[in-house]
Amino acid sequence: MKIGLFFGSFNPIHLGHLIIAETIYDRTDLDEVWFVVSPQNPLKKRKSLIHEFDRLRMVELAIEDNFHFRASDVEFHMPRPSYTIDTLTYLSEQYPKHNFSIFLGSDNLKQFKKWKNYEQILEHYQVYVYPRPGEKVDFSHPSIIEVDAPLLDISATFIREAIQQERSVRYLLPDAVVDYIRDKKLYF
Numbered sequence: 001m002k003i004g005l006f007f008g009s010f011n012p013i014h015l016g017h018l019i020i021a022e023t024i025y026d027r028t029d030l031d032e033v034w035f036v037v038s039p040q041n042p043l044k045k046r047k048s049l050i051h052e053f054d055r056l057r058m059v060e061l062a063i064e065d066n067f068h069f070r071a072s073d074v075e076f077h078m079p080r081p082s083y084t085i086d087t088l089t090y091l092s093e094q095y096p097k098h099n100f101s102i103f104l105g106s107d108n109l110k111q112f113k114k115w116k117n118y119e120q121i122l123e124h125y126q127v128y129v130y131p132r133p134g135e136k137v138d139f140s141h142p143s144i145i146e147v148d149a150p151l152l153d154i155s156a157t158f159i160r161e162a163i164q165q166e167r168s169v170r171y172l173l174p175d176a177v178v179d180y181i182r183d184k185k186l187y188f
């Protein structure tokens with residue numbers, strides 16, 4: 001099986017993430033996309049980072065009608081912060097018959113050389129890069145594939161700020177996620 005791993009804080013998951021995952025899935029021969037919820041990005045320290053169980057639950061709600069998407073809590077059981085190479089190594093050992101690749105937004109590619117053992121990631125895994133407004137890709141490598149797709153000017157930061165200011169976030173997130181955030185009073 002060919003699995004595309006979409007690592008993220010998903011604080012919260014938004015329609016941008018879903019469009020990226022569906023677009024890459026559609027244009028490749030991947031069998032599944034796994035959304036890997038990272039408890040702690042090594043390069044981001046945020047007060048507004050809500051509990052990983054809530055972020056995972058929102059991912060589950062967002063993808064429940066898509067049979068080729070799965071949510072993964074694998075990093076919940078691993079040391080913090082969440083280093084992608086460690087998770088890739090663990091998953092490759094756990095699932096020796098699967099072939100894993102990863103998805104990145106171009107903002108993350110910009111700082112990719114700061115990632116732990118990034119050369120090892122490029123040596124062993126294909127990296128699909130989705131363009132992001134204002135984040136030009138100037139990193140070329142045989143393992144990096146740039147996806148030619150519409151720019152999506154939507155971010156979790158914008159959504160968190162909108163919620164805090166009591167502005168509508170309808171249509172930026174799946175309805176079930178909007179309801180979950182409202183019911184649990186998240187990001188207020």
Ligand SMILES: Nc1ncnc2c1ncn2[C@@H]1O[C@H](COP(=O)(O)OP(=O)(O)OP(=O)(O)O)[C@@H](O)[C@H]1O
Nearest residue numbers: 008009010016104105108131132152154155156157
């Ligand atoms: N609109 C977007 N276009 C392209 N890539 C995106 C977009 N939104 C998120 N991504 C990518 O999805 C992955 C997970 O992103 P993340 O959960 O941090 O969302 P975010 O919107 O960037 O959050 P925040 O605003 O809190 O930094 C990262 O690789 C990120 O680059």
Ligand SMILES: O=C(O)c1ccc[n+]([C@@H]2O[C@H](COP(=O)([O-])O)[C@@H](O)[C@H]2O)c1
Nearest residue numbers: 007008009038041043082083084115116
């Ligand atoms: O492995 C690293 O050194 C590393 C450095 C920065 C980010 N990452 C991972 O990249 C993913 C995207 O992070 P984020 O916060 O932009 O959603 C998330 O899974 C992080 O753990 C990983």
